[in-house]
Each structure stands twice: as C-alpha cells, then as structure tokens.
Amino acid sequence: MSNSSNSSLPFKNPLEESSRSSKIAEPCILVIFGATGDLTARKLVPALYNLARDGQLPSHFACVGFARRVKTNEQFREEMEEAVNQFSRVKPVDKNLWKNFSSQLFYHRSEFDDDEGYDQLRAMLANLDSQFGTKGNRVFYLSTQPSFFPLIIEKLKQHQLIYPENNPSGSWSRIIIEKPFGHDLNSAVALQQEISKHLSENQVYRIDHYLGKETVQNLLVFRFANPIFESLWNNHHISHVQITMAEEIGIGTRGLFFEEAGMLRDIVQNHMMQLLSLVAMEPPTSLKAEAIRSEKVKVIESIRPFPMDNFNQFFVRGQYGKGYINGQEVPEYRKENNVSPTSKVETYVAMELFIDNWRWSGVPFYLRAGKRMPKRVTEIAITFHHAPGFLFKSQGKQMEQNILVIRIQPDEGISLKMNCKVPGLTNQIQPVKMDFRYWSYFGSTPPEAYERLICDCMAGDNTLFARADEVIASWRLFTPILEQWQIRDVDQFPNYESGTWGPQEAESLIEREGRHWRLP
Amino acid sequence: MQTLEHVPVASIESELSTLWDSQLDAKKIKACLFNLVIYTKDLRRIPFFEEIIHSFIEKYPCRILFIQGNDQDKDAPINVKISNVIVYEGDAVIGCDQIVLESGSNHLHRIPFIILPHIVPDLPLYFLWGENPATETSILPYLQEYGQKLIFDSEWTEDLQGFSKKVLTQIDRLKIEVVDFNWAILSGWRKVMAQTFDSPEKIQLLNQGATIYICYNNKKTDLILHTEINALYLQAWLAAQLGWNVETAECQISNPHIQYSCKKQLIEVKLVPQEYESSPPGDILSIEIYTQEGCSIEIARKKENPSQVYIHIASPEKCELPFTLTLPNLERGFNFINEVFYHSPTEHYHNMLTMLSQTRWNICPGGKND
Numbered sequence: 043m044s045n046s047s048n049s050s051l052p053f054k055n056p057l058e059e060s061s062r063s064s065k066i067a068e069p070c071i072l073v074i075f076g077a078t079g080d081l082t083a084r085k086l087v088p089a090l091y092n093l094a095r096d097g098q099l100p101s102h103f104a105c106v107g108f109a110r111r112v113k114t115n116e117q118f119r120e121e122m123e124e125a126v127n128q129f130s131r132v133k134p135v136d137k138n139l140w141k142n143f144s145s146q147l148f149y150h151r152s153e154f155d156d157d158e159g160y161d162q163l164r165a166m167l168a169n170l171d172s173q174f175g176t177k178g179n180r181v182f183y184l185s186t187q188p189s190f191f192p193l194i195i196e197k198l199k200q201h202q203l204i205y206p207e208n209n210p211s212g213s214w215s216r217i218i219i220e221k222p223f224g225h226d227l228n229s230a231v232a233l234q235q236e237i238s239k240h241l242s243e244n245q246v247y248r249i250d251h252y253l254g255k256e257t258v259q260n261l262l263v264f265r266f267a268n269p270i271f272e273s274l275w276n277n278h279h280i281s282h283v284q285i286t287m288a289e290e291i292g293i294g295t296r297g298l299f300f301e302e303a304g305m306l307r308d309i310v311q312n313h314m315m316q317l318l319s320l321v322a323m324e325p326p327t328s329l330k331a332e333a334i335r336s337e338k339v340k341v342i343e344s345i346r347p348f349p350m351d352n353f354n355q356f357f358v359r360g361q362y363g364k365g366y367i368n369g370q371e372v373p374e375y376r377k378e379n380n381v382s383p384t385s386k387v388e389t390y391v392a393m394e395l396f397i398d399n400w401r402w403s404g405v406p407f408y409l410r411a412g413k414r415m416p417k418r419v420t421e422i423a424i425t426f427h428h429a430p431g432f433l434f435k436s437q438g439k440q441m442e443q444n445i446l447v448i449r450i451q452p453d454e455g456i457s458l459k460m461n462c463k464v465p466g467l468t469n470q471i472q473p474v475k476m477d478f479r480y481w482s483y484f485g486s487t488p489p490e491a492y493e494r495l496i497c498d499c500m501a502g503d504n505t506l507f508a509r510a511d512e513v514i515a516s517w518r519l520f521t522p523i524l525e526q527w528q529i530r531d532v533d534q535f536p537n538y539e540s541g542t543w544g545p546q547e548a549e550s551l552i553e554r555e556g557r558h559w560r561l562p
Numbered sequence: 563m564q565t566l567e568h569v570p571v572a573s574i575e576s577e578l579s580t581l582w583d584s585q586l587d588a589k590k591i592k593a594c595l596f597n598l599v600i601y602t603k604d605l606r607r608i609p610f611f612e613e614i615i616h617s618f619i620e621k622y623p624c625r626i627l628f629i630q631g632n633d634q635d636k637d638a639p640i641n642v643k644i645s646n647v648i649v650y651e652g653d654a655v656i657g658c659d660q661i662v663l664e665s666g667s668n669h670l671h672r673i674p675f676i677i678l679p680h681i682v683p684d685l686p687l688y689f690l691w692g693e694n695p696a697t698e699t700s701i702l703p704y705l706q707e708y709g710q711k712l713i714f715d716s717e718w719t720e721d722l723q724g725f726s727k728k729v730l731t732q733i734d735r736l737k738i739e740v741v742d743f744n745w746a747i748l749s750g751w752r753k754v755m756a757q758t759f760d761s762p763e764k765i766q767l768l769n770q771g772a773t774i775y776i777c778y779n780n781k782k783t784d785l786i787l788h789t790e791i792n793a794l795y796l797q798a799w800l801a802a803q804l805g806w807n808v809e810t811a812e813c814q815i816s817n818p819h820i821q822y823s824c825k826k827q828l829i830e831v832k833l834v835p836q837e838y839e840s841s842p843p844g845d846i847l848s849i850e851i852y853t854q855e856g857c858s859i860e861i862a863r864k865k866e867n868p869s870q871v872y873i874h875i876a877s878p879e880k881c882e883l884p885f886t887l888t889l890p891n892l893e894r895g896f897n898f899i900n901e902v903f904y905h906s907p908t909e910h911y912h913n914m915l916t917m918l919s920q921t922r923w924n925i926c927p928g929g930k931n932d
Contacts, residue, residue: 138867174885
C-alpha cells in the first residue's frame with residue numbers, strides 16, 4: 043500500500059472505502075450571496091445544519107453569508123439558529139451540534155458591486171482556508187435577484203475568486219444559481235453568454251429544487267429499474283399522460299415577484315419541464331450526469347412547437363378570483379398585496395403538448411399548474427389504452443383504463459388502478475387501486491431537496507442540476523407563448539374561482555379528445 | 563404488540579391473520595420490506611437481538627423469523643410464538659409479523675422445514691446469525707440458497723485469530739454475501755478516520771512512527787462480553803490498510819499492546835479499556851496518536867454528545883483548529899440495516915481479517931478478565 047506524498051498520481055486514501063460512499067462532499071467554503079433573504083433562512087442554512095447533523099458536511103467546511111445589511115457574525119448566527127429552529131425538518135436545534143456548526147458560520151457585509159467588498163471577501167476566505175483547512179475550494183450560492191447574477195459573477199472573476207475549471211493548484215470554484223434563469227429566451231441566452239465568459243458549464247449548477255426531491259429522483263429508478271413498466275412506456279400502451287402541479291396557497295407575500303413572473307415562468311418552464319423530461323426520456327447510457335442530462339434535453343427539443351395561429355387550442359391560462367380554500371374565503375389575485383388591480387398575470391396554465399419521437403408519437407401530454415386549487419398536489423398520471431374488444435363491456439360502457447399514478451407530493455407514492463371482478467355470481471367489474479406509500483415503508487422525514495443538491499454540488503455531481511441547453515430549449519418552447527400573450531390580450535380575468543380546478547377552457551382543452559382531467 | 567404462544571405449526575399464517583384482524587379497528591397496513599431470519603443458541607443474547615430489531619423495525623418493517631435454540635434443554639419441543647408488531651400508530655396503524663421458534667438443539671434440524679413456507683415470497687431474505695456461520699450445520703446450509711445476505715455476530719468468538727482464519731477460508735464456501743456485525747458497527751469510525759487522514763501528509767503522520775492509544779468501553783453486560791473486539795478490529799484495519807507488519811503482540815487483557823513496523827518505523831498500538839455507563843459496551847471512545855516528530859492527534863467522542871467526534875491535530879510548528887465530525891449510525895440496528903441494504907463487504911474487511919489471522923489475540927473466555 044503506497045502512501046507516497048511525492049507521487050504525481052492523484053491521492054487515493056487507503057482508509058477510504060470507495061464502494062461505501064458514492065458521494066463525498068469535498069472540503070470547501072460555501073458563500074451565500076443574499077444571505078439575509080428568505081431562502082437562506084428557510085432552506086439553505088437548515089439544509090446545511092441537517093447535513094452536519096447527518097455527518098454529510100465535509101470535515102473541513104465553513105459558510106459565509108454575503109449581503110448588504112450591516113450585521114455581525116454573532117447576529118447572523120443568532121438569526122440562523124432561530125431560522126433552523128423554525129424551518130428545519132428536525133427540531134428543535136441540538137444545542138451541542140449548533141455550537142459547533144455555528145462556529146463555522148460567518149457574515150460579510152458588502153454591496154454586490156463594491157470592489158472593496160470582494161477584496162475583503164477574498165482575504166476573509168483565505169483566512170478561513172487556513173483556519174478550517176478548506177483548501178481554497180469555493181461554492182458561491184447566488185440567492186439574489188437574477189438581475190445581480192452577471193454582476194456578481196463578473197466581480198468574483200475580477201477579484202480572482204473564480205478559478206479556471208482545471209486550476210493547476212487543484213482548488214475548485216462552483217456557482218449555484220437559483221431560478222429563474224432568464225425571463226424569456228433572449229434574456230436566458232444573454233445570461234448564459236455572460237456566465238460562460240467566466241465559467242465553464244461544469245462549474246455552473248442551475249438549481250431546480252424539484253430535482254432534489256426523493257420522489258422525483260425515484261422516477262429514474264422506477265422507470266429504469268422496473269422493466270415491467272418500461273416495456274409499457276410508449277405509445278403502443280399509453281393513451282395519454284397528465285401532469286398536475288397544484289397549490290392551494292395563493293401568492294402570499296410574493297406579489298412583486300409573481301407580477302413579473304407568472305405561472306409559466308415560475309413553475310412550468312422549469313419544474314414541470316423537469317418532471318416531463320424525466321417521465322418521457324429515453325434510458326440514458328449511464329447514470330453519469332452528462333448521459334442523463336443529454337436525454338432530458340432531447341425530450342424538450344422533441345416537443346412539437348405550439349402553433350401560433352391557434353395556440354389557444356393547446357394552451358390555456360387563468361387567474362384566480364375569490365373563492366374558498368378549506369372553507370375560508372380568500373381574495374382574488376388582483377386584490378393580493380403588490381398586485382395590480384388590472385393584472386393580466388396568469389396563476390394557472392394548462393396545455394396539451396406532443397413529443398415528436400418514436401416512443402411518444404401521438405400520445406398527448408396534458409400539463410396543468412395552478413394556484414388556489416382545491417389542494418396541494420403534484421402527480422404524474424399515466425393512463426393506459428382501453429382493453430381491446432368488448433369482453434367485459436357492460437351497458438355500452440367500456441371498462442376503466444389502467445392508470446399508474448406517481449405522486450410527487452404530498453403523500454409520496456405510486457398507485458395502479460386496475461379492474462377486478464366483484465365477488466358474486468355476476469361478472470361485475472370494479473376498479474381497485476394498488477397503493478404504495480413511501481412513508482409507510484421509509485418513514486416520513488426524507489432529506490430536504492436542498493440538502494441533497496448542496497451536498498451534490500460540494501461533491502461535484504451536477505446530475506440533478508439543469509444544463510444550459512436544457513434551460514434554453516425550454517425557453518425556446520415557451521417564449522412564443524409569452525409573446526402571444528403580450529400581443530393578444532384577450533383573456534378575461536379572473537376566470538376561475540379559488541378552490542376550483544381551474545378555468546372552463548382547460549376542461550374544454552382536454553374534453554375535445556373525449557378525456558377528462560383527473561381528480562387528484 | 564399482541565402475542566400468541568404454542569401456535570400449531572400448520573396454523574401459523576392463519577393465526578397471524580386472525581391476530582391482525584382482531585387488532586384495532588383503525589386503518590391498518592401490513593408492511594414488509596424483507597424477511598429476516600435470526601438465529602442464536604445463546605439464550606442470554608435473545609434480548610440483544612430483540613434490541614436490534616426494536617431499533618430498526620419502525621423504519622424498516624419486515625417479517626421476523628427468530629429461531630431460539632436451546633442447548634441446555636436439548637429435547638425441549640418446538641414452540642411457536644407469533645406476534646403482530648405495531649411499528650407505527652398515526653392516521654393508520656402499520657404492523658408487521660414476528661414468528662418466534664423456540665427449540666431444543668435436538669430438534670433444530672426440523673427448523674428449516676418450518677421456516678421455508680413462511681418466507682414472504684419475492685422479497686429479500688436476510689440472516690442475522692448469532693452462531694459461527696462457517697460451522698453451523700443444522701439450519702444455514704438448508705436456507706442459505708434462498709437468502710441474499712448473512713450478517714453474523716463475531717461476539718461469540720473467543721479466538722479471534724482462529725475465527726479470522728476460518729472466515730477467510732470459508733467465506734467463499736458460503737453461497738451468500740457475508741457481513742460481520744462488529745465490522746458494521748465500526749463503519750462510522752472508519753469514515754471518521756478516512757476524513758481525518760485525508761491527505762498524503764496526514765497518512766504519513768501515521769506511518770512515520772507513532773504510538774496509538776485506542777480507548778474502548780470495557781463496561782461488560784450480560785449481552786456483550788467481548789468488549790475489546792471493536793478496538794482490535796479498528797487497529798487491525800488501520801494496520802492492514804496502511805501496510806504495517808506485525809512485529810510483536812502482547813495481548814494481555816489488562817493492557818493489550820501491539821507493535822507494527824512500517825518502512826523500518828515502529829508503530830505501537832495500545833488498547834486502553836475504560837468503563838462508561840452511558841456508552842454501549844465495546845464502543846470506541848477515543849483515539850490518540852503521538853508521532854515521533856512530536857505531532858499529536860486527538861480524536862475523541864464528545865462527552866456531551868457522543869454522536870460527535872472532536873478532532874484536534876497539533877505539531878510543534880502548527881496547531882490546527884479543532885473540528886468536529888459526526889459518527890453516523892450510532893444505533894446498532896441502523897448499522898445492521900445499513901449493511902444489509904446498502905453495502906457489500908469490501909476488500910478492507912478481507913484485509914482486516916488477514917491482519918487478524920496473523921496474530922494470536924487473547925480474548926478472555928466468557929469476557930472474564932481473570
């Protein structure tokens with residue numbers, strides 16, 4: 043067993059059992075830009091705390107919050123402790139663990155455009171490197187408004203905080219970018235051009251927290267580890283697919299943001315396309331990041347562009363009016379805080395789309411996403427063709443179709459609807475459901491999506507992050523729709539009541555094929 | 563948990579159903595991720611295995627088939643006890659089945675035939691063996707072809723050298739994957755050591771001549787008598803992975819002391835028994851390393867939080883800031899499940915056994931020191 047320190051070969055730790063841990067987060071400092079924002083308190087620091095709790099943080103680690111407000115390290119730590127107590131999946135905070143974890147938390151005040159602030163940051167990080175043994179490795183988490191992304195990246199580069207991908211010193215730098223990545227095709231391309239001036243694609247981690255969810259990751263396992271389903275996963279057997287992402291909440295305090303974004307940009311262009319591509323992709327050649335991401339891009343690129351002359355046939359948008367959620371009256375969208383009383387922003391989108399490849403030719407995919415729906419649910423429903431012939435047809439009615447439902451949230455699980463004979467002397471048939479629930483087998487506190495994604499970034503695994511061409515392809519599909527909505531401002535809003543499953547037009551969209559939206 | 567005793571063998575399944583149906587009127591789900599066959603002939607160790615089951619079953623419900631052999635009353639007839647184990651009570655009740663088979667050792671040969679019909683089909687079958695899997699002939703040979711993995715408990719051994727040799731030679735003879743329980747328990751410490759010594763320079767600290775003190779909890783219980791096994795495993799693993807050669811071993815129980823050499827440098831390992839009430843017997847408490855160059859490395863469980871390990875590395879030139887690592891999977895049950903589900907034995911285990919097989923390790927019979 044050679045342990046020569048002067049070997050030019052990469053160091054292979056003789057004490058490391060490589061087959062035991064598929065992912066090893068490397069020593070690093072995580073710098074969070076926009077550290078006083080909601081995301082840091084609600085998701086990022088609780089995720090780091092839980093990683094520390096589970097022994098998944100690297101042994102040599104520190105975290106620096108970068109923001110514009112004046113704050114001391116101690117104040118930042120106190121605020122973060124409160125946040126972890128409130129938002130962590132495991133509560134309350136373990137005092138001993140927190141004491142140790144918080145000693146690795148620091149705060150740096152600076153404007154995002156202040157050169158001196160970046161110089162100070164560089165000095166601070168160098169100092170922390172020597173204190174914590176973090177080897178010069180950096181993860182920069184951009185949790186700011188998207189308009190700051192190019193500026194921050196440029197400043198980081200200018201101040202030698204970003205290294206080349208194959209840095210001779212061996213230190214690495216990676217950047218995590220929160221969504222939205224652009225607000226249409228042009229802006230996404232422009233942002234990508236700015237980023238690629240300073241960073242290679244392997245250094246950019248475009249986060250879509252949906253991909254960090256256990257059940258979303260399980261889609262790959264479900265499809266490609268169970269040949270029984272994969273052999274049925276095509277237009278010979280599948281009649282249509284419905285993907286629903288419904289929330290019962292409105293826009294809450296996100297009025298300003300939502301007025302700029304809308305449902306298509308906030309949910310459909312990213313989260314929904316991720317689900318669609320995982321459901322529809324071909325088997326990757328391996329489980330390596332590039333293999334998986336390439337197959338996902340192919341799906342989005344194969345989606346038939348919406349015909350602009352009659353896109354309303356395929357695309358419906360809606361905005362919620364007042365109504366009732368859980369028996370409580372809720373206001374219409376236009377009366378929410380920071381929302382224009384004449385807003386034309388969509389809070390609901392439904393569409394029918396087709397993937398023009400051999401596997402999915404002729405299979406419609408119905409997608410809908412909405413706020414102020416009757417309940418919070420995300421699911422993928424695969425409806426299989428009717429059984430041929432009329433063996434069990436009774437009173438002119440066909441039997442129910444088999445439906446495989448993959449529930450992403452809540453109550454994660456998989457169910458299969460099938461037909462069964464009702465016991466007795468007649469041949470009555472009753473649909474029944476086989477139901478698998480994650481929580482009944484694996485408990486109900488899986489790691490939060492951000493835990494997995496931050497850990498993956500520290501380990502250099504970008505499988506669960508969106509690649510540039512994936513994002514651009516998605517914008518290419520939806521930007522014409524956004525443009526048409528600007529031009530043809532004909533929708534009468536609000537057009538659905540809060541607490542219902544969306545506007546009537548969405549029903550019409552699916553009914554013309556003799557189908558119905560599922561009641562999730 | 564409801565239990566029925568003296569259940570006729572032919573009625574095991576129907577009685578399990580009746581028992582389940584008779585329970586709470588709530589929404590009930592019977593869950594089963596795998597079959598687990600447990601075997602021990604040491605009646606004192608039954609609570610030990612029950613504790614393991616208890617620690618993981620809530621998260622990993624399974625069908626438990628627990629064979630309790632009886633060497634003291636060899637002719638004791640086979641007695642079947644069945645239970646519905648409730649693993650979760652909330653909106654719904656989740657439960658799983660437990661079948662206990664008590665048998666005098668003269669009837670053990672009948673046990674495989676009783677067990678086979680009660681293995682839930684299409685789900686993995688795992689064995690947790692309290693006996694030497696290489697020499698046990700009544701049950702395992704008949705069942706192993708249906709199983710996927712066998713975890714055994716080296717606690718029963720009093721001759722670690724002989725045990726290692728036997729396992730090494732027979733590990734290939736067994737038709738299923740074999741995992742050593744004590745090796746599984748050490749997985750957290752192995753990870754901590756790999757994270758602490760994560761550069762060629764730090765590995766070099768160990769190889770350039772050092773004295774290593776491994777403190778372990780020597781507080782014995784009725785269930786765990788050979789408390790030194792984990793410490794012996796850990797040092798043998800280190801020695802094997804770092805390519806050390808055994809020079810001398812004085813394994814007196816009061817102060818086991820092993821000398822290794824690495825490129826003409828001498829490395830001394832001393833096992834230090836200590837007694838702690840709050841820590842499980844045999845647990846590693848701390849590792850202290852003093853090198854010839856004057857470096858010291860202290861790796862110790864925090865008293866206020868034993869799931870955390872405090873690490874401090876200091877040399878005459880530099881004193882690094884201490885840091886903390888988490889020891890995952892402290893509970894024995896979770897170690898077991900982790901090994902069963904997610905890991906195969908690595909070459910590190912093989913290397914460790916090879917190292918152990920080179921020396922006579924004087925483990926005290928029955929765990930008594932004198």
